[in-house]
Amino acid sequence: xxxxxxxxxxxxxxxxxxxxxxxxxxxxxxxxxxxxxxxxxxxxxxxxxxxxxxxxxxxxxxxxxxxxxxxxxxxxxxxxxxxxxxxxxxxxxxxxxxxxxxxxxxxxxxxxxxxxxxxxxxxxxxxxxxxxxx
Amino acid sequence: xxxxxxxxxxxxxxxxxxxxxxxxxxxxxxxxxxxxxxxxxxxxxxxxxxxxxxxxxxxxxxxxxxxxxxxxxxxxxxxxxxxxxxxxxxxxxxxxxxxxxxxxxxxxxxxxxxxxxxxxxxxxxxxxxxxxxx
Amino acid sequence: xxxxxxxxxxxxxxxxxxxxxxxxxxxxxxxxxxxxxxxxxxxxxxxxxxxxxxxxxxxxxxxxxxxxxxxxxxxxxxxxxxxxxxxxxxxxxxxxxxxxxxxxxxxxxxxxxxxxxxxxxxxxxxxxxxxxxx
Numbered sequence: 001x002x003x004x005x006x007x008x009x010x011x012x013x014x015x016x017x018x019x020x021x022x023x024x025x026x027x028x029x030x031x032x033x034x035x036x037x038x039x040x041x042x043x044x045x046x047x048x049x050x051x052x053x054x055x056x057x058x059x060x061x062x063x064x065x066x067x068x069x070x071x072x073x074x075x076x077x078x079x080x081x082x083x084x085x086x087x088x089x090x091x092x093x094x095x096x097x098x099x100x101x102x103x104x105x106x107x108x109x110x111x112x113x114x115x116x117x118x119x120x121x122x123x124x125x126x127x128x129x130x131x132x133x134x
Numbered sequence: 135x136x137x138x139x140x141x142x143x144x145x146x147x148x149x150x151x152x153x154x155x156x157x158x159x160x161x162x163x164x165x166x167x168x169x170x171x172x173x174x175x176x177x178x179x180x181x182x183x184x185x186x187x188x189x190x191x192x193x194x195x196x197x198x199x200x201x202x203x204x205x206x207x208x209x210x211x212x213x214x215x216x217x218x219x220x221x222x223x224x225x226x227x228x229x230x231x232x233x234x235x236x237x238x239x240x241x242x243x244x245x246x247x248x249x250x251x252x253x254x255x256x257x258x259x260x261x262x263x264x265x266x267x268x
Numbered sequence: 269x270x271x272x273x274x275x276x277x278x279x280x281x282x283x284x285x286x287x288x289x290x291x292x293x294x295x296x297x298x299x300x301x302x303x304x305x306x307x308x309x310x311x312x313x314x315x316x317x318x319x320x321x322x323x324x325x326x327x328x329x330x331x332x333x334x335x336x337x338x339x340x341x342x343x344x345x346x347x348x349x350x351x352x353x354x355x356x357x358x359x360x361x362x363x364x365x366x367x368x369x370x371x372x373x374x375x376x377x378x379x380x381x382x383x384x385x386x387x388x389x390x391x392x393x394x395x396x397x398x399x400x401x402x
Contacts, residue, residue, distance in 0.1 A: 001300035001402030032135030034170055034266055036302055038367050040376030042318040047224035050176040054208030055220035062221050074322025086323035087330055090315035090360050092224050097231050097365050099172050099264040106262055108174030128374055130367040132302055134135030166269035168304055168400055181358035184310040188342030189354035196355055226358050231365050233306050233398040240396055242308030268269030
């Protein structure tokens with residue numbers, strides 16, 4: 001399979017990193033098919049949303065609201081409230097599949113592909129991209 | 135790739151429009167494979183849920199509860215509270231992949247494919263369907 | 269298509285059942301491609317999260333928080349609060365796609381594939397796995 005793993009720096013604060021350019025570069029010239037964007041981590045997800053008008057920060061802040069970093073979680077490894085990070089991928093899935101037409105992702109004008117990582121303890125993350133030809 | 139874009143009217147109120155028939159018509163006769171249902175918009179998602187017993191309206195109402203249309207959002211374009219629409223696709227993904235067996239989606243009895251669009255400002259939406267043969 | 273349906277017992281309480289082994293067995297020896305894990309039920313989803321440190325129980329408990337089993341739902345069939353189960357799959361999708369490299373899912377160390385089923389009324393569930401070769 002045409003597949004590749006790249007690393008990105010997510011830092012020590014919750015983040016939504018734009019990986020659109022990396023995925024776009026991977027599919028360039030590959031013709032028609034589907035690209036799978038898969039994050040092999042248990043505390044991260046892939047979101048397809050707008051960036052540039054504040055929605056990426058809105059998302060990070062709202063995740064904190066929906067999954068509070070308090071003592072409610074049974075999972076108690078890592079930083080306080082880290083159990084919240086482990087519930088996140090059930091909602092913001094680590095897997096996304098995007099159609100590719102003539103080597104270009106068929107995204108809408110305002111869509112970007114983001115790696116969502118609320119985990120403070122890991123500063124680098126891997127992303128696997130895989131292309132299935134039509 | 136066997137891919138097609140269709141338009142549907144979503145109107146000026148938050149809606150969950152049943153697009154099962156459109157996707158079913160697209161895959162008919164195509165044999166075995168996967169169908170990708172992808173919405174190229176930054177304020178819409180694809181949900182696979184039941185319709186007919188009120189769950190589509192339950193979903194729309196509950197989205198309002200989980201993503202309140204108030205002034206908390208940094209994204210401030212469009213109607214008041216529109217920032218909520220931009221966080222939605224991180225949870226209700228714009229991308230869904232459904233197995234197709236002998237030209238028919240392998241949905242359960244009570245599953246329908248819905249286009250979820252809480253955005254009041256756009257009255258029409260595009261949906262891209264793509265078929266990958268097994 | 270290389271596709272198969274297996275049944276698992278989910279019992280009469282909300283559960284997150286680990287189906288990683290079943291999916292792993294299905295893809296073994298199949299080479300490179302994508303595996304689709306699809307649950308043909310309207311009140312269940314597929315989550316890719318960690319198990320073993322409590323996160324599966326955290327998820328089930330938090331679903332109860334985010335989708336309360338009270339009288340707010342229009343969908344009124346089944347047990348009290350069952351309408352909540354019908355909104356779940358819009359967030360925890362019944363469809364997941366995972367890359368497969370040389371017959372092995374490219375999961376991270378801490379990722380497991382879970383069938384999330386908050387529905388108390390159905391004690392057995394089907395899961396369809398389908399493999400698309402690269």
